[in-house]
Amino acid sequence: MATQPRRARRRQGELEGQVLGALREADGPVTAAWVQERLGGDLAYTTVVTILTRLLAKDVVSRERRGRSFVWTPTADVARLAALRMRRLLDGERDRDAVLTSFVTALPPHDEQVLRALLEVADTEAGTPERGAPLGQQGRGQHARGQHAPGQDAPARRSFGTAAGETDT
Amino acid sequence: MGVFVLLPLVLPLSAWPVARLAAPRLHPRTATRLLTSVAVVMAGCSTLCLALLMVVGTAQLPGNPLPDGWSDPEVRAAVPHDGVAGRAAIPALGAVAVACGRTLLAHRRVIRRARRALAGLPGTTVVVLPDPEPYAYALPGARGGRIVVTTALLSGLAPAERRALFAHERAHLAARHHRHLLAVHLAARANPFLRPLRSAVLYTAERWADEDAARAVGDRRVVARAIGRAALLSAPAPAPARTLAALAATGPVPRRVAALLAPAPAARDRPSLFTGVGAAVWGAAAGAVASAMSSANSAVTLFLILRAAATPL
Numbered sequence: 431m432a433t434q435p436r437r438a439r440r441r442q443g444e445l446e447g448q449v450l451g452a453l454r455e456a457d458g459p460v461t462a463a464w465v466q467e468r469l470g471g472d473l474a475y476t477t478v479v480t481i482l483t484r485l486l487a488k489d490v491v492s493r494e495r496r497g498r499s500f501v502w503t504p505t506a507d508v509a510r511l512a513a514l515r516m517r518r519l520l521d522g523e524r525d526r527d528a529v530l531t532s533f534v535t536a537l538p539p540h541d542e543q544v545l546r547a548l549l550e551v552a553d554t555e556a557g558t559p560e561r562g563a564p565l566g567q568q569g570r571g572q573h574a575r576g577q578h579a580p581g582q583d584a585p586a587r588r589s590f591g592t593a594a595g596e597t598d599t
Numbered sequence: 600m601g602v603f604v605l606l607p608l609v610l611p612l613s614a615w616p617v618a619r620l621a622a623p624r625l626h627p628r629t630a631t632r633l634l635t636s637v638a639v640v641m642a643g644c645s646t647l648c649l650a651l652l653m654v655v656g657t658a659q660l661p662g663n664p665l666p667d668g669w670s671d672p673e674v675r676a677a678v679p680h681d682g683v684a685g686r687a688a689i690p691a692l693g694a695v696a697v698a699c700g701r702t703l704l705a706h707r708r709v710i711r712r713a714r715r716a717l718a719g720l721p722g723t724t725v726v727v728l729p730d731p732e733p734y735a736y737a738l739p740g741a742r743g744g745r746i747v748v749t750t751a752l753l754s755g756l757a758p759a760e761r762r763a764l765f766a767h768e769r770a771h772l773a774a775r776h777h778r779h780l781l782a783v784h785l786a787a788r789a790n791p792f793l794r795p796l797r798s799a800v801l802y803t804a805e806r807w808a809d810e811d812a813a814r815a816v817g818d819r820r821v822v823a824r825a826i827g828r829a830a831l832l833s834a835p836a837p838a839p840a841r842t843l844a845a846l847a848a849t850g851p852v853p854r855r856v857a858a859l860l861a862p863a864p865a866a867r868d869r870p871s872l873f874t875g876v877g878a879a880v881w882g883a884a885a886g887a888v889a890s891a892m893s894s895a896n897s898a899v900t901l902f903l904i905l906r907a908a909a910t911p912l
Contacts, residue, residue, distance in 0.1 A: 444718045444719055446719070447718055447719020447720075448719065450719075451719070507729075508719050508720060509720060509727070509728060509729055510728075510729050511719070512716055512717050512718075512719065512720050512726070512728055513728035513729055513730040513749065515712075515715070515716035515717075516713065516716045516717070516728060516730075516747065517730060517732065518716075519709070519712045519713055519716055520734070523705070523708075523709050523712070529706050529709040529710055529713075529738075529739070529777055529780075529781075530709065530713065530736040530737065530738060531736065531737045531768075531771045531776055531777065531780065531804065531805070531808075532734065532735070532736055533734070533735035533736070533752075533764060533767060533768065533826070533829055534826055534829045534830040534833070534852050535830075535850070535851055535852060536833070537830050537831070537833070537850070537852055538850060541850040541852060541853050542830075542831065544853040545827055545830060545831065545852060545853045545856060546831070548823075548827070548853060548856050548857055548860065549823075549824065549827045549856070551860075552820060552823060552824065552860050
């Protein structure tokens with residue numbers, strides 16, 4: 431068991447995961463009271479409702495009115511919830527590059543041309559490329575984006591930030 | 600002493616040629632360690648110098664709690680334009696303290712938020728997140744850290760390239776690169792002239808992980824391909840192609856790929872003085888050491904003068 435202040439800090443993230451996990455174990459739409467009972471004694475009913483509402487805002491649960499209360503259904507799993515939280519962190523923190531070392535940084539258009547040319551040279555030197563089209567002519571992320579909702583992110587979005595001072599060498 | 604007292608503040612300007620010489624020529628591991636140490640030493644000397652200047656400056660303010668001896672004419676003679684320099688040092692030191700504090704807080708906040716984001720997932724080293732955005736990060740942690748990668752990035756890479764990606768991130772975690780990066784970020788906050796060193800270390804740390812990954816998967820070309828593919832996955836729509844321009848002007852990703860397509864860098868840490876590369880490396884190293892030494896010298900001299908003045912003879 432972790433110490434008390436540490437628990438308080440991690441509480442929110444853990445609770446969201448636990449509530450979502452409980453919803454996924456249910457057979458169908460369930461009420462907040464069911465979730466509270468499922469998670470055990472020490473959680474207040476209002477806390478459960480708060481967390482369910484937060485999950486609703488993140489679009490990982492849905493709700494419908496049944497009688498005088500809502501019933502809740504999960505629309506995503508815990509991994510998706512973690513992905514959403516991670517995305518929010520990456521989009522919101524300008525200083526993340528000091529901590530999280532990204533595999534690649536953003537590519538300005540000029541760099542992209544150079545990169546494609548380099549990889550084309552590498553492909554021709556190596557003979558046939560491993561699979562599919564040669565890298566130099568590959569479009570942007572066809573296989574990656576095809577399986578998800580295409581309209582979900584605007585084309586201008588960048589996942590790899592560049593550190594503040596990276597361009598001043 | 601005269602103007603030499605101010606030397607530690609401007610000597611970090613030498614960081615620019617040092618970084619330009621060392622980063623592309625040394626083995627990335629050596630370059631990362633050398634440049635990080637130089638940045639830390641220079642930032643320390645520069646901050647110490649600021650603190651001493653501030654003492655000289657504040658010693659003349661009425662009502663200060665400092666010993667009277669600290670505002671002796673002898674001390675003031677050691678600093679040119681002592682009044683101006685001293686008073687300017689106060690806000691400068693304050694700015695340094697605030698900037699470094701904010702960097703440290705941001706560092707802790709990012710780690711905390713990232714751990715909280717992953718709370719509830721199984722405690723495996725590799726975390727695969729279902730996300731249409733292709734990215735991969737190494738998240739430092741107490742038990743060796745974790746590698747966060749999205750399904751979008753993994754599905755864009757061939758199996759061998761995925762191995763290269765994981766090897767790269769594992770290299771970051773194993774060598775604790777985040778400590779180097781935090782050190783150079785703090786140094787760049789302490790003295791803005793050290794920013795070229797920060798950029799250089801950001802690049803050499805990536806190259807270090809690239810080289811380790813190339814050794815782990817046994818094929819430099821695969822690592823180059825993995826970097827290229829990952830970068831193109833997240834790039835904006837392709838512009839009409841032009842001819843291959845000068846590599847020197849490009850950003851870090853094409854330079855990393857080009858370095859991996861070239862032969863492996865010499866693992867020797869001490870190249871011979873009688874080659875072109877060796878001369879450049881040793882020149883950079885000697886320049887760095889000389890700057891650090893004279894920084895330290897100025898700081899120590901000023902410190903000794905102050906101490907002599909403060910001690911009743």
